Amino acid sequence: MTKTTYREAIRESMRDALRRDGRVFLMGEDVGRYGGCFGVSLGLLEEFGPERIRDTPLSESAFVGAGIGAALGGLRPIVEIMTVNFSLLALDQIMNNAATLLHMSGGQCNVPLVIRMTTGAGRQLAAQHSHSLEGWYAHIPGLRILAPATIEDARGMLWPALTDPDPVLIFEHGSLYNLAGELPDNAGSVDIDNAAVRRAGEDVTVITYGGTVGKTLAAADVLAAEGIGAEVIDLRTLRPLDEATVVASVVRTHRLVVVDEGWRSGSLAAEISARVVEQAFYELDAPIARVCSAEVPTPYARHLEEAALPQTGDIVTAVRGLMPATVSRP
Structure with missing residues (x-):
């Protein structure tokens, strides 16, 4: 290594x-x-x-x-x-x-x-x-x-x-x-056709990519401490989307949160949500949640920029909002 x-x-x-x-x-x-x-x-x-x-x-x-x-x-x-x-x-x-x-x-x-x-x-x-x-x-x-x-x-x-x-x-x-x-010293080509499951979980699927993967994994750690198993999927390839991996995960967990640093309107998060509804609507036990950037030009001031972008706490809150009280385990 x-x-x-x-x-x-x-x-x-x-x-x-x-x-x-x-x-x-x-x-x-x-x-x-x-x-x-x-x-x-x-x-x-x-x-x-x-x-x-x-x-x-x-x-x-x-x-x-x-x-x-x-x-x-x-x-x-x-x-x-x-x-x-x-x-x-x-x-x-x-x-x-x-x-x-x-x-x-x-x-x-x-x-x-x-x-x-x-x-x-x-x-x-x-x-x-x-x-x-x-x-x-x-x-x-x-x-x-x-x-x-x-x-x-x-x-x-x-x-x-x-x-x-x-x-x-x-x-x-x-x-x-x-x-x-x-x-690894022998690191070479990787698969550019399929999404990667970065963390397995059974309670909710969280789809993300790029710069928000780290924040999403940090949110999964917080949720795990509360007894909520979040499955984190890194899309890796945004076109063509690996629908099979996304849908298969939702079929297992029955809940979906999409984290996307783009603006919410007309976003990649909206496209993923639509495809899941088209293919796995009756598998969902809760509405799909999206965590996106605020629909404003990105501010310069650090505190305002942080407030405008998806953060770990926002992802945790979105997941909690989908979970029934009985899911949380000590």
Whole structure:
């Protein structure tokens, strides 16, 4: 086992991909000499050179478009967008080009492109740099959406994403970069098709992903002390959703809480809730509960930001609200 961080695990995943396949290259703002806005690509320029670690102009539409062209030309680009809000400047390229070319070409043109970006709030970056928009992108057919929540997934999701013939977006929650832990020395690719049960439980299913997985596991610890067994499921892949794992868990526990840092209206949490109602309505013993961010631009002040985001206490309260008095055990 090797002690590492989420940030270092992502760097190692890129180093591994660059070594494995000469077609792989990284491009984005400040990914080269600066080492990346969040230090993820530090040292890669010195190891692989400027042909494969490419600093780009400050134009997301230009370098995402260039990445699409490179993918169409047979390369395997990793495009880094600094933060998720900047991806909106390349939305036309992502939605109207990368996601549609396979279909509009009658299956002739795959776009094997990986786009990495930082998402999420909780770091006092105010309204313009604290979005959780992965649910928006999960709305778009033609894209695969990944949200690594653990060091193992941060290390192991990139290579299978690069081998996917279609575009993949990886959302890295900014609060996780300093997450420290151990990683097996032989760590490699992970499953990007199925959700992961991070904690087993029999009383309630709690669905989450990305930056709220840690808060949800902490809430499960609190609930366990009260005799409530919460099953925590990390979605990992937001599109396509692993409905089978979600529904199977709800069938066992008969209760569901969805934790989503996105805004509640039109959210990924709403989509998951709808699918469970469609497929397992008569298995539910209580209404589905959702824990989402307050529907306001994310505040800068720390106490206001914390109040606006899903917190461990909010998750505990939501679960308690679904439980009959007889479930709590000493």
